Amino acid sequence: MDKIVSLAKRRGFVFPSSEIYGGFGGFWDYGPWGVELKNNIKNFWWHEFVHSRDDIFGLDSSIIMNPKIWEASGHTGPGFADPLRECLSCHKRFRGDELSEDKCPVCQGKLSKEKKFNILVKTFIGPIEDETAVAYLRGETAQAIFVNFDNILNTFHPRLPFGIAQIGKAFRNEITPGKFIFRSREFEQMELEYFIYPESDKEQFIYWKEFCLAHLKKLGLKSENLRFYDHPKEKLSHYSKGTTDIEYKFPFGWAEIWGIARRSDFDLKQHSRFSGKDLSFKESDSGEKLLPYVIEPSLGVDRLMFALLSDAYCEEGKRVILKLIPQMAPVKAAVFPLVSNKEVLVKKAREIYSDIKQSLPAVFDGRGNIGKRYYAQDEIGTPWCVTIDYDTLKDDTVTVRNRDTAKQERVDSHKLTGFLKKQLNS
Numbered sequence: 001m002d003k004i005v006s007l008a009k010r011r012g013f014v015f016p017s018s019e020i021y022g023g024f025g026g027f028w029d030y031g032p033w034g035v036e037l038k039n040n041i042k043n044f045w046w047h048e049f050v051h052s053r054d055d056i057f058g059l060d061s062s063i064i065m066n067p068k069i070w071e072a073s074g075h076t077g078p079g080f081a082d083p084l085r086e087c088l089s090c091h092k093r094f095r096g097d098e099l100s101e102d103k104c105p106v107c108q109g110k111l112s113k114e115k116k117f118n119i120l121v122k123t124f125i126g127p128i129e130d131e132t133a134v135a136y137l138r139g140e141t142a143q144a145i146f147v148n149f150d151n152i153l154n155t156f157h158p159r160l161p162f163g164i165a166q167i168g169k170a171f172r173n174e175i176t177p178g179k180f181i182f183r184s185r186e187f188e189q190m191e192l193e194y195f196i197y198p199e200s201d202k203e204q205f206i207y208w209k210e211f212c213l214a215h216l217k218k219l220g221l222k223s224e225n226l227r228f229y230d231h232p233k234e235k236l237s238h239y240s241k242g243t244t245d246i247e248y249k250f251p252f253g254w255a256e257i258w259g260i261a262r263r264s265d266f267d268l269k270q271h272s273r274f275s276g277k278d279l280s281f282k283e284s285d286s287g288e289k290l291l292p293y294v295i296e297p298s299l300g301v302d303r304l305m306f307a308l309l310s311d312a313y314c315e316e317g318k319r320v321i322l323k324l325i326p327q328m329a330p331v332k333a334a335v336f337p338l339v340s341n342k343e344v345l346v347k348k349a350r351e352i353y354s355d356i357k358q359s360l361p362a363v364f365d366g367r368g369n370i371g372k373r374y375y376a377q378d379e380i381g382t383p384w385c386v387t388i389d390y391d392t393l394k395d396d397t398v399t400v401r402n403r404d405t406a407k408q409e410r411v412d413s414h415k416l417t418g419f420l421k422k423q424l425n426s
């Protein structure tokens, strides 16, 4: 765990938020390579869940919505509250369900009685800060999908089954954020609500579980680090017919990475009731009305990024290598002049670099010795390093070094971009 957190900071993936002010618990900033990796994760999800299908529609809703939405969904009630206990001596706060003993784990002091603490993040909208102005930062992206269900029906006229997908930030005032970016107070979700005929509930649930697992494997996560975990019946919400998590074996243990829930018609029913708007689906042929059931696969971008970093982290002798699949690597190619004090080599390397950069994310590095440059690229997972040497000036070939095998081959510099793209897509 320490090694991954340290690499993430040292190489510009993840920084603690507000660090020069002493940080701010439960918040993180993503540096240059972190934002590239996150974008790769999101783009691949969007590709598989939206672009490559014709039954799923995209959405990008607002973060602050009418507060009634959170009443209807149950988020302002006890269902979205964590058990809070405070130490009467040192005043540290803990989640009741995470304590193993009935005393403060820090100072052994006496603990307060448990009270319910709602984890929605509150704010005020408008110039007066009273109860009537309270609004919430969304606790999940899903509710915005349910409240736009009718808009999608009226503008796109889909048939069942169909889905609505959204990527976006969500906020939870966690009592104990932690485990690096696993549990933060601000995080990003990739959620799909898939609307189905009630009788296909079980079959669709099985389909989406497998679809999601296959997605994680395509990202390169090792099968032995992934497993299904079925929530026991007694722990399910009253409306749920079943929830399965896909768990990942993080450095701190197995934990949820993707939740796949059978939400029945609970949400559409609640929003129909609270808004007074009929949210049923109307069959185009018969005119018959029904409330669809919903399968919800819900995944956190930050958690997935943590899993990818953990899975890819690898030490070979003194080398640290991030063996991300090339499609996920923040940088696809690094370009080096063999030495930095020869003007002709630097000039040639710059030319080749600007050429690659037209079509692939690439970096240029001319500092220090070449071994150190390889080392730095291995640590951020760059799959190919391209070196321009004296032979390049004679025959226009360059050396391409493969990150995982450390094997080098000569490639015609005019065909280099095509060569890299071919490797990337293979």
Ligand SMILES: [Zn+2]
Pocket (backbone or CB within 6 Å): 087, 088, 089, 090, 091, 092, 104, 105, 106, 107, 108, 109
């Ligand atoms: Zn204490």
